[in-house]
Amino acid sequence: MIVTRGLTKRYGRVTAVDAVALRVGEGDRYGLLGPNGSGKTTLVRMLLGLVYATSGEIEVLGEPVPRRVLRVLPHVGALVEGPGAYGHLSGRANLSYLDAAGPGGSRRGRRARVNEALERVGLGGVDNRPVRTYSLGMRQRLGLAAALLRAPRLLVLDEPTNGLDPQGIREIRDLLTALNAAGTTILLCSHLLTEVEELCSHVGVMDGGRLVLQQRMDEIRSPTGRTEIRTPDADRVRALLDGQVEVADGDRLLVRTPDPAELNARLVRAGARIAELRPERRTLEQVVLAVSGPGSDRPA
Incomplete structure (x- = not known):
């Protein structure tokens, strides 16, 4: 659905986007993470033909952008840099x-079409008040409704839950999940780790204009090869597993083992009390911190 090759945008001496190779497949829920100033919005604007690249190539829905962007846009719904409306x-x-x-x-x-779009974003009962009286959350919902008017094949959203309360965030997440299940590909730009972790199937991380990570979420969450154990018999377990314990922090131990089930059976046979035993998995936060540059304004 989206492919870029060496995509670069410079403003004078400032490189806003640096040789990005983005790939969003059909049916993906792709979360693009990065702090303000990381290049996310500039990248999205180039994908939509709103900003011209300094160099590199862009394909959206199999068409080159910006050369054939007019063929692409009727099939794309977008909410970028906040909703625009006549107040x-x-x-x-x-x-x-x-x-x-x-x-x-x-x-x-x-x-x-208008009524359906309003219903889908929770504004079905909206009255005839002018938009200038809307709250930020209502404006966000209206912007998303505008993006959904034409049943797009591709939905490009920049911070779509900005200004929404927790219930509103959940409603929008459920809506996007349903749209994706019905065949809509989603590119979601955000600086919120939890938003991306709960919704997206793929993750990209922007840092200083570069795409420093691009990976499936299930790969990010795959087991690390270590098992986390919580036990009131930490000293005894450490003695039993001499050489396998890599981290010891109070009652919490991290053990390098290829078979958590065998480890559990071994400890139970030895009479050790086990409160919890589970494979260790990396969090998205850990991955983002590992790939982000020192001192960067990392995603929240």
């Missing part, structure tokens, strides 16, 4: 205008 108009009027202005914007079915 004096209602949310419904804004969506009707966008639907009419878009490619093939026929009157037929417009009201149904």
